[in-house]
Amino acid sequence: MIKDMSGNKKAGDHPVADAAWRRDGMGRAGVLLIACLFTLPFMALLFGGQAGALAVWQNAAKLTAMGGGLLNVSRQSAAGADELFGGLLSPGSDRRACLSRYQSPHYYKHSPYAPSRHLLRKLRDYEARHSRCGPGTPPYARSVDHLRSGSSSSTEDAECNYVVWIPYNGLGNRMLSLLSTFLYALLTDRVLLVHSTDDFTGLFCEPFPGTWVLPPDFPVADMSWLGVGSNQSYGNLLDGKKIANDPAKATARSVPPYVYLHLAHDLRRSDRLFYCNDDQLVLAKVNWLLLQNDFYFVPALYDMAEFEAELRRLFPAKESVAHLLGRYLFHPSNSVWGMITRYYHTYMAQAEERIGVQIRMFSWATIPVDDMYSQIMACSRQEHILPDVVDGDAAASSSSHDHGGSKPKAILIASLQADYYDRIKSTYYEHAAKGGDMVGVFQPSHEERQIMGQRTHNQKALAEIYLLSFSDVLLTTGASTFGYMSSSLAGLRPTMLMIPEDGKVPEPPCVRAVSMEPCFHMTPDVECRGKAVNKEELSRHVKECEDVGKGIKWINGIKLFD
Known part of the structure; x- marks a missing residue:
């Protein structure tokens, strides 16, 4: 981390910039470039409002190119990735017409199931x-x-x-x-x-x-x-x-x-x-x-x-x-893929752990922002999702020792509101993370409300679904199809925030999903004639959804019902 003249590390320094500073052979010009890379987005957010923030999607790629590819290597591409997802995708498509088709495999850490x-x-x-x-x-x-x-x-x-x-x-x-x-x-x-x-x-x-x-x-x-x-x-x-x-x-x-x-x-x-x-x-x-x-x-x-x-x-x-068919069917267009990769390489690429947090407050299940934030923090403590922080003398000690063994972490917030991002960011600005881990908190957009029928809104939503899917750990909101899609693409079983009832924070605040599969929110509930399936066999693979009482989801071969 960059130090001031007294040798103390500055609060709020970016973990990616710090990682680059420690890189062998890194010159002064490279450090200045990285400072520019991470100052521009924050300056845009501070002085330019939403318009400035949107410009970051477009400008970050130019700065990345100026850095000679410094921020353009993910750990997945360094290790090599199967760009056809185990044969799921067929070869021979025009690469330039759809960059995401063959590039996206390099961004995923998890591919738990090979296609049959x-x-x-x-x-x-x-x-x-x-x-x-x-x-x-x-x-x-x-x-x-x-x-x-x-x-x-x-x-x-x-x-x-x-x-x-x-x-x-x-x-x-x-x-x-x-x-x-x-x-x-x-x-x-x-x-x-x-x-x-x-x-x-x-x-x-x-x-x-x-x-x-x-x-x-x-x-x-x-x-x-x-x-x-x-x-x-x-x-x-x-x-x-x-x-x-x-x-x-x-x-x-x-x-x-x-x-x-x-x-x-x-x-x-x-x-x-x-x-x-x-x-x-x-x-x-x-x-x-x-x-x-x-x-x-x-x-x-x-x-x-x-x-x-x-x-x-x-x-x-x-x-x-949903995991396999989602990766087969959905490939963001070049314009949306540009938004995704610019943001990823500017903020997330060098983090050793990426934590995705998707927060949705439904109009039919609202609670005060303070209560929702308390629910998020309670869930994080319960499931050990966000890095713990230290206070007082311990914080001072943590902020002054060598970070050579620390682990840069990026927390991506996807929410229509900015409140949760502001609070989580302030937590890691005001308190050091345990173990000296360097933590960056980022939010690509905050539209305040869901806008139906607008292409630019959908483009940003799609970009954030994919950015979340590149996470190592996912905390999503129960009943949210946005969260379902992110975890399915990621190949992760997320932790899900439970939906408030009667205006109160639910207990427990969250649960771990037993399956990557999304919930079918409304079961057919219909009497059918004709040939039926083996209900006993069916019951081994079906479970009531953790987040939607009347919904069902599919799991792998556990006997759940008598």
Whole structure:
């Protein structure tokens, strides 16, 4: 750490700058450069307000380049990384068109599960099907013509069936919903297409050969306005007897050319029949499915006999679904990836331990900021997440001894509010960490509220999801899809802050997740006809969510229910 003229170490010096200062052969010019690198962001935050803070995303990369790559080496890339995630990704994509696709593996420390051979074959088969049936191909054109004419596709085009995903709700919800829909496409041999709204455009690279974007001339207009009352929803078609959920009576000629699947939070009981095996056999006859959802509904797919055996082969480790499919499907666009890597290399790259803290206060479960901060600190003490601090003479002693054996740590705060960042930062400014560890506390943005329908807001949210996913340790907020997505990408079982009830801090303040899998917040709760799965076998892998009482999540092979 840089010392003043009296030899005392200055409070608040940056751990990364200190690590660089100790580096053998580091010259005075390099030290000055590092001082600039870490002074600029703080000056921007201090004098420039939010606009200055946003400029940091853009300027940090230029300074990093000036440093001759000083901050451009992570421990993962130094050790080497499998840039295809064990064969999860297929080689041959244009590297410059999507930098994150092959660079992101170098940023992850945890890859706890290798993809099964069956999953790899399934993904390669899907990519071939997407190339054969996607937009711009003859089968796609024929299917659209049939849809436009109001008739179902003929049997010659049966190989090319489609599911169109319609974005809904916040970014975390969207990512988990899209991931679930992709798995549904894998299980039903459909082609996944995305209705890309303006606030979703430009967030991700194309994950498949060709495009996953639904062309704008698609015959069904105003898809974003589809809802529970839409005439073509599966529930309303059943209620109006325009479709029968009897597999023996359903044929490709008897079903509508498209069916809208309303699986969002306000779905009705007839919509829930989507989660029944017989209904899936009927829906398999429909050429076009339009799906809108804001949940991670993968756990419900295991409850269908049609899919259960295939899911077992695809994912021998039940908690690996969101982890593996998230890393396969989501690759931030070059503009978002630039935001991620600039911030990472400026603040996080040289830390030996990265601690991600994601804090969300829901409008339906609020407590005072003081109480929320107390909950965070109580959880940290309980689970040993944030570095402990010392006071008084011990602090003075800790701040004056040699830091040669200390461990630089970076704490990344992701929150809509700045209060928690300010308080945690002040803690490590005013108190030394035990063991002499050097601690930096950082927050990329604080939007104050979630902004729906704004692309720049979603870009920053996506950047923070990925920055959190590069952590060694994660503390997330229960019931937050933002936190679910971060921990799934990270390959970590997070500690989760429990949701306040009746305006009071919960007890215990947090719990350790037993699975990386996200929680399905709303179980189907529907009586189904037809073939059922083995409930005893199913019970070995299902658990009520730690953070949502009526939700379920998947775990690895523990007997939980009698």
